Amino acid sequence: MSKAKSLASPKQNLAQNSFAASIATILAACLLVLAVNYLSARHFKTFDLTLTRDFTLSDRTLNFVGSLEQPVSITVFGSPPAFAENYLRRILPLYERASRGKITTAFVDPDAPEDKQSALRLVKEFDLSMQEDLLLISTGERRAILRVDELYEMSPPDFMTGTPRRVTAWLGEELISSRLLELLTQEKPVIYFLEGHAEGDWRDRDSDRGWGEAASRIEREYFEVRGLSLIIHSDVPEDASLLVIAGPRNSLLPSEAEALSRYLDRGGRVLCALDWDRDAGLDGILLERGIRVREHKLLGGISQILGGVEVRQFGSTVPILDKEFPDHPMLRTLRLNTILLPNLRALEVIQPQRSGWQASPLLKAPQAFWGESGEWDENTTFDEDEDIPGPVTVAAVAVGPANARLVVFGGALAFDNKNILNQLGAAELWSNAVSWLTERESLMGIGPKQARDFRLRLDAVQMGTLFVVVVVLIPGAVLAWGIITWLQRRS
Amino acid sequence: MFVIMQRELAMYFRSLLVYGLGFFFLLMTGVTFFFVVNALQGQSSEYSVTQFFFQIPFLWFAQLIIMPLLTMRVFSEEYRLGTFEGLMTAPVTEWDAVLGKFLACLVVYAALLAPTVLYVPILRLILLDNTPLENGPVWAVYWIYLLWGTFYGAIGVFASAITRSQLLSFITSFAISCVFFFVGFVIYFEPPGWLRLLGHYISAYEHLDLAAQGLLSTQQPVFYLSVAVLFLLMAQQFILNRRGRS
Numbered sequence: 001m002s003k004a005k006s007l008a009s010p011k012q013n014l015a016q017n018s019f020a021a022s023i024a025t026i027l028a029a030c031l032l033v034l035a036v037n038y039l040s041a042r043h044f045k046t047f048d049l050t051l052t053r054d055f056t057l058s059d060r061t062l063n064f065v066g067s068l069e070q071p072v073s074i075t076v077f078g079s080p081p082a083f084a085e086n087y088l089r090r091i092l093p094l095y096e097r098a099s100r101g102k103i104t105t106a107f108v109d110p111d112a113p114e115d116k117q118s119a120l121r122l123v124k125e126f127d128l129s130m131q132e133d134l135l136l137i138s139t140g141e142r143r144a145i146l147r148v149d150e151l152y153e154m155s156p157p158d159f160m161t162g163t164p165r166r167v168t169a170w171l172g173e174e175l176i177s178s179r180l181l182e183l184l185t186q187e188k189p190v191i192y193f194l195e196g197h198a199e200g201d202w203r204d205r206d207s208d209r210g211w212g213e214a215a216s217r218i219e220r221e222y223f224e225v226r227g228l229s230l231i232i233h234s235d236v237p238e239d240a241s242l243l244v245i246a247g248p249r250n251s252l253l254p255s256e257a258e259a260l261s262r263y264l265d266r267g268g269r270v271l272c273a274l275d276w277d278r279d280a281g282l283d284g285i286l287l288e289r290g291i292r293v294r295e296h297k298l299l300g301g302i303s304q305i306l307g308g309v310e311v312r313q314f315g316s317t318v319p320i321l322d323k324e325f326p327d328h329p330m331l332r333t334l335r336l337n338t339i340l341l342p343n344l345r346a347l348e349v350i351q352p353q354r355s356g357w358q359a360s361p362l363l364k365a366p367q368a369f370w371g372e373s374g375e376w377d378e379n380t381t382f383d384e385d386e387d388i389p390g391p392v393t394v395a396a397v398a399v400g401p402a403n404a405r406l407v408v409f410g411g412a413l414a415f416d417n418k419n420i421l422n423q424l425g426a427a428e429l430w431s432n433a434v435s436w437l438t439e440r441e442s443l444m445g446i447g448p449k450q451a452r453d454f455r456l457r458l459d460a461v462q463m464g465t466l467f468v469v470v471v472v473l474i475p476g477a478v479l480a481w482g483i484i485t486w487l488q489r490r491s
Numbered sequence: 492m493f494v495i496m497q498r499e500l501a502m503y504f505r506s507l508l509v510y511g512l513g514f515f516f517l518l519m520t521g522v523t524f525f526f527v528v529n530a531l532q533g534q535s536s537e538y539s540v541t542q543f544f545f546q547i548p549f550l551w552f553a554q555l556i557i558m559p560l561l562t563m564r565v566f567s568e569e570y571r572l573g574t575f576e577g578l579m580t581a582p583v584t585e586w587d588a589v590l591g592k593f594l595a596c597l598v599v600y601a602a603l604l605a606p607t608v609l610y611v612p613i614l615r616l617i618l619l620d621n622t623p624l625e626n627g628p629v630w631a632v633y634w635i636y637l638l639w640g641t642f643y644g645a646i647g648v649f650a651s652a653i654t655r656s657q658l659l660s661f662i663t664s665f666a667i668s669c670v671f672f673f674v675g676f677v678i679y680f681e682p683p684g685w686l687r688l689l690g691h692y693i694s695a696y697e698h699l700d701l702a703a704q705g706l707l708s709t710q711q712p713v714f715y716l717s718v719a720v721l722f723l724l725m726a727q728q729f730i731l732n733r734r735g736r737s
Contacts, residue, residue: 474609
């Protein structure tokens with residue numbers, strides 16, 4: 001080698017040195033580029049150029065999340081619809097950045113083989129019982145769950161124009177930030193289940209009649225559930241965020257009804273699911289607040305043509321269609337076209353006797369269902385003298401002074417262990433009712449972010465003009481310029 | 492540098508390649524834009540027409556092909572025609588040559604894209620109403636396109652500097668550009684930890700997707716410009732060595 005080197009001309013030596021210097025320069029530049037990009041990946045700024053500031057968290061969230069001291073984990077569990085996943089992939093990194101690494105986020109799809117282990121761990125850790133798209137939030141020993149479909153509101157479908165449902169507002173930041181604030185700074189809100197009247201047992205997760213599944217669904221949403229006897233306690237406790245009356249089969253005593261009335265007067269929240277054929281002794285309280293409980297049971301049927309033969313499906317399970325939903329926050333986030341509720345009794349919304357109260361129907365059965373006054377079998381038909389014609393109200397809401405809220409369902413079976421996971425929409429309706437009653441979404445006071453709605457309406461002339469300009473004129477001008485240039489060169 | 496840039500620009504605008512490329516590119520983008528508007532007619536959508544338009548794969552491929560086509564001749568042709576030595580005897584540095592030719596390509600690239608900037612104002616004029624057509628995402632996308640032009644242009648200049656065959660230069664430049672473009676798709680295979688972060692950082696598609704939604708980051712110019720400078724430096728060093736040998 002030394003001989004070869006000595007034989008090389010000065011010009012060759014110069015070239016070799018120059019080549020080595022180039023390699024060194026390029027290597028040094030590579031290292032510099034790596035260092036600059038490493039720093040850039042860790043320290044960067046983003047710019048939100050959208051009209052609706054889609055990529056910007058509110059100041060309240062930024063201040064709160066920026067001051068986090070303990071680590072928080074947010075996991076998207078399941079496989080949400082593409083638009084919801086896009087939204088979460090857009091918003092969750094904002095939380096990560098704002099928290100300076102205190103918040104970590106992940107997406108776990110239990111159906112993906114690589115996520116199986118993580119999914120099993122989360123199912124155990126969060127006591128998950130059915131396949132849903134969820135947001136699992138945990139910090140230390142504290143855990144909470146949000147349903148992904150709670151994060152957005154949808155418009156009702158327009159059957160006249162065939163317009164499908166679309167997202168009208170995003171509630172994600174409001175709900176995630178509120179739940180984080182609650183998880184990190186507050187004790188669990190307490191929900192009481194009334195006891196002593198053969199209600200559905202909130203501790204019972206095994207029998208069909210139990211309400212254990214309903215209770216566990218709200219427990220995992222960072223609530224504490226307790227039983228309450230108004231025979232032992234003369235009043236609903238001060239710390240009650242909500243009182244649930246889960247289908248009592250025996251009447252409440254007058255003193256209990258009075259305690260309930262006092263609770264509502266001081267701004268209490270009550271969710272009342274009535275048994276369809278038992279008197280709960282609540283008629284007076286509800287009547288004063290604009291909701292009359294009728295004894296009529298919902299019956300009816302929907303006719304379908306199957307194989308050219310009309311088949312009448314008759315029964316007491318009522319399908320409630322989303323086209324009949326009123327515009328209520330409790331229903332805006334429901335994704336299903338139909339909710340199935342079994343064994344309902346008729347309700348009626350009337351003028352409240354108490355001042356300051358306002359009642360309105362929440363759910364109405366389809367026209368084909370009526371309120372049956374007597375005993376029934378499969379041959380029973382509507383009797384216009386005795387029965388209540390459809391559409392019949394089967395759930396109602398009332399709001400009163402001091403921000404009191406009351407939700408009454410004309411049936412309780414939908415939320416028991418047998419039905420809550422099996423009847424279409426029952427679980428979502430239950431969770432939404434609890435969320436609306438406890439008013440958790442307003443903890444941060446951020447409010448929903450309106451979803452953007454772009455519509456283009458061009459007539460044939462406008463479309464023609466667009467075609468001529470963008471497809472003919474613009475490329476044509478470039479082609480003409482090229483031809484002129486070519487001709488000039490030739491001449 | 493500016494003398495070389497002017498000379499290159501004059502050459503480009505006398506060449507039929509640029510007009511042919513421009514005609515084909517604008518015809519295809521025009522047709523694409525028209526069909527996107529037609530498809531969204533009368534529908535309610537959370538995404539604006541511009542967001543749909545800029546995510547059409549044809550536009551990505553156009554970006555990947557235009558720069559290799561424009562840059563394939565910058566040095567290769569000089570080598571082939573034997574004018575490179577003449578250029579190097581002129582009082583210009585290697586950086587003047589590299590940057591002059593690179594900037595000329597970038598100007599031509601911007602000139603090709605410029606008519607497409609008119610699409611949204613034209614649509615707005617035709618609509619004659621207040622239909623919301625966001626401007627922010629449109630400018631964000633053109634910013635990304637400009638960064639892509641810089642990035643792929645630098646790769647093209649480097650590829651042209653290392654070979655005297657224009658075809659080989661085109662293939663090399665297109666191949667390197669494709670590697671950088673498609674490697675970002677690794678994020679959709681849910682890779683672990685650092686690979687996912689790297690995938691997000693360099694994913695050209697994600698940069699365009701976020702820009703089309705209206706989000707820009709300082710990461711993007713840092714990545715594209717720093718790597719572009721690296722390729723230009725490699726081209727300059729290659730020419731320096733070639734000049735030394737000749």
